[in-house]
Amino acid sequence: MNTERLKGKSILITGGAGGLGSQIARSVVAQGGNVGILDTNESAIQTLVSELTSLGGRAAGARVDVRDANSVNTAVSELAKSLGSVDVLIAAAGGSLGTPRDLDDISDEDFDLVLDVNVKGTFNCSRAVIPFMKKAGGGSIITFSSIGGRSASPVTGVPYATAKAAILGLTRRLAKEVGEFNIRVNAIAPGLFLTDRLEGMFNEMSKSDQSEVINAIPLGRMPKLQECVDPVLFLASDESSYITGTVLDVNGGRLMPN
């Protein structure tokens, strides 16, 4: 891997202390970039920032709930000051956040939580970074949809499907609005990636259920986390300089939209 690929770029990662976010952060540092972690999990932020710094990276963190626009604005300003600029936003904070899948079990609060963190959080963070990107002469925003927002996945419920589909609309509309400032906005739509949190769930499934999941994937195997990280960093890097308003499906061929 080219260790200079992200040299000098300051990259904010929301949900950066989570399974995919922390793996992205390690790769950013390995490729020469600076990292700002925004997450609600204070102890995980501290552990990760220490790790990244010990690897020789420039890293900082802020405990922030992406649902709160004022806290997001403050955290982004502080991280921009300590890292020097904001060139990339990777908006990974989200998920179904422990809410139930089935309609009869979903409360009003569950629905609000999933919509607010995934959609409003992505909006709040995108809006907060755009002035810094304009000042820097451009930037790249990567939003997190999911195969569950691209199709009627049996794994996740209605709130998650709603939120992850809404993120695609947000991505396209925002890309149209900020293109003139050389700011690109693209979504990534991962299939199932076994972070530490999800690996336990997968391992508890019966062998036949596991085979059913794997048999639905033309590539015939579960992915490594790095196989989501590398496409995200492609969208972050100048290698994708003429790509905006798209969604990149990273699912081993499980879903092949027209």
Ligand SMILES: NC(=O)c1ccc[n+]([C@@H]2O[C@H](COP(=O)([O-])OP(=O)(O)OC[C@H]3O[C@@H](n4cnc5c(N)ncnc54)[C@H](O)[C@@H]3O)[C@@H](O)[C@H]2O)c1
């Ligand atoms: N892992 C997968 O298989 C998969 C598949 C498709 C999409 N995704 C999406 O990728 C993103 C990352 O997923 P992951 O598997 O790493 O999840 P994760 O649960 O490991 O990490 C999510 C992180 O977001 C943080 N977070 C939660 N609520 C927050 C809030 N209000 N404000 C700030 N931070 C908050 C959590 O503390 C956690 O560190 C999510 O948007 C998820 O929906 C993941």
